[in-house]
Amino acid sequence: MAQKILIVEDESLVALDLKLILTKAGYRVCGIAASVKEALEIIEAENPDMVLLDIFLKGPLNGIDLAKTLTTKNIAFVYLSANFQESILEKAKSTQPYGFLVKPFREKELLIALDVAFYRHFNSLESKLRQEKALEEVFKKIVKEPGEWRQKLLSVATQLQPYVPFDFISMVAQNNGEFEMDGITFLRVGFDEYQSIGTKELLTISKVTPADFKKMQTATTISAKAELLDLDHLEKTRQKYPIKRLIADTFRLKSCFCFPLLLSNGEIAQFSFYSRKAETYTMDHVDLLNRLQRPLLAAFEAILGNEGLNVVTEAIPKALRENRGKNKPAAxxxxxxxxxxxxxxxxxxxxxxxxxxxxxxxxxxxxxxxxxxxxxxxxxxxxxxxxxxxxxxxxxxxxxxxxxxxxxxxxxxxxxxxxxxxxxxxxxxxxxxxxxxxxxxxxxxxxxxxxxxxxxxxxxxxxxxxxxxxxxxxxxxxxxxxxxxxxxxxxxxxxxxxxxxxIPALRERGEDIGDLANHFMAVYSRKSGKNVNQLSPQVLAQLKSYHWPGNVRELEHLIERSVLLASGSEIKEVLMPMLNQKPQNQVAAEENVFKSIEENSRDHILAVLRKCNGRVSGPGGAAEILEVPPSTLHSKIKKLGIKKWTA
Incomplete structure (x- = not known):
């Protein structure tokens, strides 16, 4: 059966041209819409496989507004536009399209874009179905395994981690209209490492009195619908969800996703996922858990049994209270x-x-x-x-x-x-x-x-x-x-x-610098046969204040050099790169020195080679920037005696 495509384009000539190309290629055009309103009516009636979507349309809504609806309906779409301004492009990218086409485009470009879009959408759907089926089977396996019920709930939560990422999770229930805070809550401290945080720990860390905490409990309710909360900016969360606000402030959390489960006995159990990253959660996460609701509910009730979630923190076993991630994959x-x-x-x-x-x-x-x-x-x-x-x-x-x-x-x-x-x-x-x-x-x-x-x-x-x-x-x-x-x-x-x-740059994850430095210190101590096992506080502060343009590789080389130079078991000094910094007397001396044409030529070529990471030929190479043939540049490098140009 021919794949159905909806064209959403307010320029009639462009729309008709698109229809001719698509029909000739074997697609079935199920409609042409000039506005979001018309498009929604056709989508409801035809359920197209793909939408070609102009960004700027007639009416108050644009293509980006329609894209959000298409995403919730799991319909693939490709943007069309004659003008991709940077601000518009960023908004369009956030809707996760399956392709972009810039007008005017050739017939071949359109068909290639559609081919790629269908390929990506099919693989996306296939992987989603596989993932959801796999999760359903894992939930069943967790239920059948022997073990303590709290540990099983943690296992369910950690299976969701790759799909609904969280730095903190709470699982609480509403019993006869009374809110129970003493549910199961975990702080993520590593890839497969979770630490239990109960009421006692939360009060100690946050310095909130039991009386004030009781007031927060009374004011907090469990919502009967899924909610996406921006904890970093929405002040209303402080009044509506004071406990969530307290958790967010204590552990530096910026976004939250609350998902309720209606239990067979009429109680509401709620999973609350928190992240340190703003705007982590989207409707994709809501849709995923909605699709998993039945197996998740079955697992939750089978694990919970008659226990309920009104348990006190002290009852949580020590092994569960602090899981130090011994199962981190060797990979x-x-x-x-x-x-x-x-x-x-x-x-x-x-x-x-x-x-x-x-x-x-x-x-x-x-x-x-x-x-x-x-x-x-x-x-x-x-x-x-x-x-x-x-x-x-x-x-x-x-x-x-x-x-x-x-x-x-x-x-x-x-x-x-x-x-x-x-x-x-x-x-x-x-x-x-x-x-x-x-x-x-x-x-x-x-x-x-x-x-x-x-x-x-x-x-x-x-x-x-x-x-x-x-x-x-x-x-x-x-x-x-x-x-x-x-x-x-x-x-x-x-x-x-x-x-x-x-992969984030090292400067964006400064909290990892200490662990990385210790790891490289252990590696190169073992290789060199030395017993260097400690960084001085001053050195650690230096490492954390540096911007690391060479990222982890640069840190590794610095620690290797520091281990070899260390005279004892502690690294007390590191030779940090002094990029773009020269002693004042050297700067003054250089200002009074005139270089020959050959010296200036050598410096200029060196600077370009460093910028290109030593690449001479090809796109973005030094020869292209200097506008000379690669063979000429190679001869010049040899003539000027340039043998090493990387920093």
Missing amino acids: FEGIIGKSHQMLSVFDNIAIVAPLNTSVLILGESGTGKEAIAKSIHRLSPRRDNPLVTVNCASLPPTLIESELFGHEKGSFTGATEKRIGKFELADKGTIFLDEIGEMPAELQVKLLRVLQEQEIERIGGRAPIKINVRIIAATNRNLQKEVEEGRFRLDLYYRLYVFPIL
Whole structure:
């Protein structure tokens, strides 16, 4: 059956042109709407598979307003617009579209965008169904397992963690109209580490008196509907939910998602998920728990039995009160961090690892993208098969196709024997394409075919070769900008962007610096045979105040050097980089010195090479910036005696 597409476009000529193209390509256009109101009527009657959606429409509502409705109905959509202002683009991106088309566009661009959008939507739906089915089975398994009921409730909550992320969770019930605070509450302190926080602990930490706390309890109610709360800005939460406000202030929480369960005995049990990140929760989380409501309720009631949630904190076993995460997967070894940013990364890895979905890892240089790729592979069903790593930036453009896809003997000058490419070596396993933003345009087309057809063709080969490879890609470039400037294919971008994982820069997770430094100190003490096991308070303060442009890699090298220079068991001094800082007498001296043309030329080339991370040729390379042929620049580098240009 032909897929149904709704066109929402207020320019009749553009809409009719779209209809002709789509009909010719085999799609069924189920309607054309010029406003959000018309579109909603057609959606109600036709339930389209895809919507082509102009952003600026007739009437008070625009395409972004309609996109929010489409998201709740799980209908895929692609934006159309002649004008992508940055502010509009940010709002449009927040609705998670399946593609963008800028007017005027060619027929081929439209059909490619639709192909990619249907591919992404299908994979998204398929993975959602698999995830929900898997969660349902896990809930049943938790119920049947032997163990204490409080531990089982924690197990249910932690299974939800990758899908509904939280830094603090409470599970409380309303008994005969009286609010019971002494439910089950946990603070997340690591990937699989949770600490119980009961009334006694909360009063101690918050310095609230029992009498004041009792008043808060009396004023707090359990809502009978799901709610998304912005704890950071909405003052009304202080009056309506004083207990939630107290929890938020005590543990620096900024957003909350409350989800009620109506028990068979008429009581209301409520899960309250809290996050340290503002605007964490969306209607997607509400929809997910609505779909899981029946298995979640069945598990909750089976676990709870006749116990109820009106238990006192002291009854919680010590083992449950403080779970120190002994079950952290070995796959995460070497990835250090307990900040909420890194915990989100761990959760994303846990979600995507069991699937065959392509993954795009984004982050600055030195943030540890390769370590994340290795973790995904080690946690996947492909773990017993190869993980092949390819650095796209380090391969010469003339050799990269042969490296990736292989070649037959005699297929070109110098091909003296048959070569098996990286993709064939990774068959039944995973290939990690690092710095994919550096891949030449002609290779991007062939990679797209690999993703679509799961087959490759050697240079000089006579027939395609079927392969079974999962692709994980990484880049420190802004791929969206690369697409806009024509250096990266839009269709490939969306094929890879099925499941993006953003690795935070080290300066954004300063609370992890101490743990990272201690980890590297232990590693390099062991390697060097020294017993260096402590950082002085002054050194730790220095590390936390630095902005770390080189991220985790820079910190690792600094600690390695400091361990080697340490004279005792404590690192008392570190040689911090003095970027852009020079002694005043040196600055004054330099101002009075005139350099030769050759010296100025050398300095200028060095500066450009550093900016390009040593890359000479290719897009964004030093030759392109200096507007000279790469061969000329190589000759100049040799003539000027430039041998090392990286910092």
